[in-house]
Amino acid sequence: MKRLLLVSAALAALSLPVSASAADKLLNASYDIAREIFAAQNEAFVKANPGVTVDQSHGGTSRQARAIVEGLEADVVTFNQVIDVDFLVKNGFIEEGWQGEFPNNASPFYSFPSFLVRAGNPKGIKDWDDLARDDVQVIFPNPKTSGNARYTYLAATAYAKEKFAGDEAKVKEFVDKIFDNVPVFDTGGRAATTTFVEREIGDVIITFEAETKAIEKQYGSGKFQQVVPSVSLLAEFPVAIVDKVANEKGSQELAKKYLDFLYSPEGQKIAAEFGHRVHDAAVAAEYKPQFPEIRLVTVEDVFGGWDKVSKEHFAEGGILDGIYGNR
Numbered sequence: 082m083k084r085l086l087l088v089s090a091a092l093a094a095l096s097l098p099v100s101a102s103a104a105d106k107l108l109n110a111s112y113d114i115a116r117e118i119f120a121a122q123n124e125a126f127v128k129a130n131p132g133v134t135v136d137q138s139h140g141g142t143s144r145q146a147r148a149i150v151e152g153l154e155a156d157v158v159t160f161n162q163v164i165d166v167d168f169l170v171k172n173g174f175i176e177e178g179w180q181g182e183f184p185n186n187a188s189p190f191y192s193f194p195s196f197l198v199r200a201g202n203p204k205g206i207k208d209w210d211d212l213a214r215d216d217v218q219v220i221f222p223n224p225k226t227s228g229n230a231r232y233t234y235l236a237a238t239a240y241a242k243e244k245f246a247g248d249e250a251k252v253k254e255f256v257d258k259i260f261d262n263v264p265v266f267d268t269g270g271r272a273a274t275t276t277f278v279e280r281e282i283g284d285v286i287i288t289f290e291a292e293t294k295a296i297e298k299q300y301g302s303g304k305f306q307q308v309v310p311s312v313s314l315l316a317e318f319p320v321a322i323v324d325k326v327a328n329e330k331g332s333q334e335l336a337k338k339y340l341d342f343l344y345s346p347e348g349q350k351i352a353a354e355f356g357h358r359v360h361d362a363a364v365a366a367e368y369k370p371q372f373p374e375i376r377l378v379t380v381e382d383v384f385g386g387w388d389k390v391s392k393e394h395f396a397e398g399g400i401l402d403g404i405y406g407n408r
């Protein structure tokens with residue numbers, strides 16, 4: 082179907098008054114803390130494709146998805162959770178079967194919720210248990226607006242399910258205590274980083290491993306240090322062409338070329354440089370020393386998939402509302 086639309090778009094371009102430059106310009110709507118990685122990806126892509134322009138829009142992915150439905154003309158999305166892409170599918174902006182259009186379920190790289198503490202780890206934070214202690218302040222953004230925070234919520238829940246052998250009352254109590262320890266819920270991951278790093282609030286920030294590496298790299302290991310928990314949740318970063326917009330603008334071909342670039346050896350190396358784990362075997366082997374071993378569980382194995390998670394945890398009146406609702 083998409084290929085037919087490509088042909089139709091090309092034919093339409095012969096007769097409709099579409100700007101000649103429309104097919105040479107892309108807007109990538111991405112998640113909040115992806116500014117640096119996509120600045121680098123875009124620079125490399127434009128260098129390899131002279132005359133092309135790639136603009137960026139960043140924010141919590143749930144907000145980004147709603148913005149597209151409300152008129153943000155993004156040609157592609159590079160999100161951090163599947164449910165926000167599915168939201169665009171349900172609203173007619175992305176075609177069904179989008180995960181089959183690119184490798185690894187349309188996820189060019191991956192990460193997981195990890196910890197960053199202050200130098201010397203003064204509170205001795207080692208694992209999820211420590212985040213529920215009375216003397217620990219935890220920083221992560223609002224799971225209502227941030228995909229980053231939803232992964233944190235799900236990772237903490239997955240840990241508690243193992244710890245309490247599926248006792249849902251104890252799981253809820255454990256996660257609720259972690260939420261109690263959050264002094265401020267920012268709208269996105271980068272704002273949470275600012276709260277922790279610049280406002281110096283909190284003892285630990287939970288964010289993607291890639292972001293913990295970026296903070297340590299920017300501010301120096303003398304101020305912060307990474308703590309990798311015993312188990313965490315696989316965080317995929319789904320990408321997709323926003324078909325409705327790309328078809329109207331005639332940018333389908335360039336949009337696909339751009340997302341394909343993220344899977345190229347150069348695109349994978351850029352992702353690894355910015356702290357993401359990649360699928361390209363040669364690049365993964367080259368950067369293996371900088372990535373500690375960790376046991377990762379998946380949304381499918383623990384929660385039965387994203388559809389089930391959306392209905393049970395993130396829908397209005399769901400489990401997350403019962404934990405977060407009164408804050």
